[in-house]
Amino acid sequence: MALANHLVTRDYPDRIALPLLRRWATELREDLLELFGYRLEVTETTARVYPVIDSLDPSQPARTASDRIFDRRRYAYLALAMAALGRAGNQITLSELADHVAAEAGQVDGVELEADRASDRDAFVDAVGWLAARGAISLADGDASGWASNPSSGEALYDIERSVVVALFRPPRAVQHLRSVTGLLVGSDSPVDEDSxxxxxxxxxxxxxxxxxxxxxxxxxxxxxxxxxxxxxxxxxxxxxxxxxxxxxxxxxxxxxxxxxxxDTAGRMSDVRFPSTGTIAQVALLLAGEISDRVVDPDADALAHHALAHHAIVADDDLVTRLDAAIPGGGIFDDLAEFGSPTGPVPDTGTPPATYPFVENSWLAHTVADLVERFGRTFAAQWQADPDGLRERAVQMLHRLRLVHIMSGGVLVLPVIARYRDVMVSVRDRVPQDSLFDSRSTDTEIEAQ
CATH class of the missing domain: 1.10.10 (Arc Repressor Mutant, subunit A)
Structure with missing residues (x-):
């Protein structure tokens, strides 16, 4: 539980997690430190694991209640809201919090919160919802969606759980001292050495x-x-x-x-369950089986092979560059500023890099179109009408699970995808429902394992 959720509160991820962690706090604290170098702090209201970050990981972004990935604006509102809550009293209204965030946003180039703009209100409510889900604030009265619809008539009042707010953001280094996000990869006990x-x-x-x-x-x-x-x-x-x-x-x-x-057979420690339900997960599983079969098909044309290492390094460097470019220069204390240094493994120059089969996007598009034709009646209507979007989301899931690696023009097929080579598919059709009390339905289900 502690490894799956680095922050555990009275209600997050559920009501039984925190009592269990408190009961075993001493043993867990020792084990996490010895095995992983992680620090565990447990209080009456929170259990917080402070991990050691070895590399940047873009595969686990913050998400809204409807599973939409946070964009730059939502991340900015989230950071500013946490800062405002840290200075607030025991309660705060949504409009007051929005005013604080708007005032702070006005001091950051490229960030603004206009309560008159519906898109800004929606993004702000998403950030507030993320905090509420983790117990940093709890709704005492009103409704956030009412404020989002009409701020002049809607309002919400929140109780602030200060211990959770403090536990949420505890970086290993003061961010005002960093010119590069790579500085967060260095443990707080190790000084950043400019001589790499x-x-x-x-x-x-x-x-x-x-x-x-x-x-x-x-x-x-x-x-x-x-x-x-x-x-x-x-x-x-x-x-x-x-x-x-x-x-x-x-x-x-x-x-x-x-x-x-x-x-993880029980699914308790995974942020993404696979195989799983839902159209995207089902298509990703079916596509994994098709890709595995294509790689070993003796009758098909031979696939090109490429090394992964170079593309992964380029992707990591690009991520660092984009994050560093977004750091507000006005918030850095120049006299204390440091440059971070990456701590990734040193490549073995004497060992030739492994190469992996390359599958082109055109083949992926054709294969997903075929899957839609064969099993489309089991898919959500949204994806039946958008096979290209379905392919993109399914491939992204496979990339996130490290079954493939996305690169320009297609994907590199990674070895672990072979465990899904013999995927079995069965489709169950249910007869139409004749009454409200009839257990039969018109749905069609797909089972793949």
Whole structure:
């Protein structure tokens, strides 16, 4: 529970989580620190895991109550709202909070909150809803949707849970001291050294190498040997490394020549369940099976192969560049400012990079269109009318699960996708419902496993 939800409150993710964590706080605190280097703080109202961030991960963005990914505006409102709540009293109305955020937003280039603009109100309510879901604020009276519809007549009053607000944002470094987001990848106990060459030449700590590999096992869907330097590969290959994580989490490991994945059969520790219900997850599973079959099809044309490492490095560098460009320069204390330094594995220059099959977007589009034709009656109407959007979302899910890697023109097929090669599909049609009390329905279901 603590690894799946780095913040646990009285109501988030449910009412039984916090009492359980408090009961086992001492043992968990020791285990998390020893195995992962994570710090656990437990109070009467919160349990907060402070992780060590080894690399930027764009696969777990903040989401609205309707599962929409936060955009830049929503992230800005969220940050400004947390700052305003930290200075507020025990209660605050939604309009008062909006006024505080609007005043602060006016001091940041490119950010503004106009209560007269419906899109701004919707984005602000999404940010407030994210805070409410985690227990930072709780609705005492009124309705946020009423304010979003008409701020002159609608209003909402919130109680502020200060301990949760404080626990939500505790970066390892003061963000006003950083010119680059990579500074957040460095532990607060380790100073940022501007001489990156000397930094890389320092001998590695075997215990820290083990912790880094264990962190990867619980933070990533799959850990490939190619992700790691030589020390990390040796640690991942050791049975004890994986066994320690299995013992703590109850997950079961699956080893292949290319890497290791932990299988969460209960779904308690995964932010994305797969296989799962819903059109996108179903199509992603079917597409994974089709891709696996295409890779091993002896009668089809041979697929081109490309190395993953270069494309992954370029993607990481691009993410850092975009995030750094969004840092408000006016909020940095120049006298204390530092540049961050990436802490990723050092590539082995003497080992040729592994290459993976490349599947073009045209083949993916044709395959998804065929799946829509065969199973479309089981899909949500929205996706039946938008096969291109369905393909994009399904491929994004496979990318997030590290089954494929998206690149220009198509995807690289990664080894773990082979576990879905023999996917079995059955379609169940139900006869029309004759009355309100008839258990039969007109729905058609798809089962894939």
């Amino acid at each position: 060459d000397d930094d890389a030449a320092r001998p590695t700590d075997p215990k820290e190498t083990l912790r880094k590999v264990r962190r990867a096992l619980v933070e990533r869907p799959v850990v490939y040997f190619e992700d790691l330097d030589q020390d990390g590969r040796t640690a991942l290959a050791a049975d004890r490394t994986v066994a320690d994580v299995e013992l703590l989490t109850g997950l079961v490991s699956e080893r292949r020549a290319e890497g290791v994945t932990l299988i």
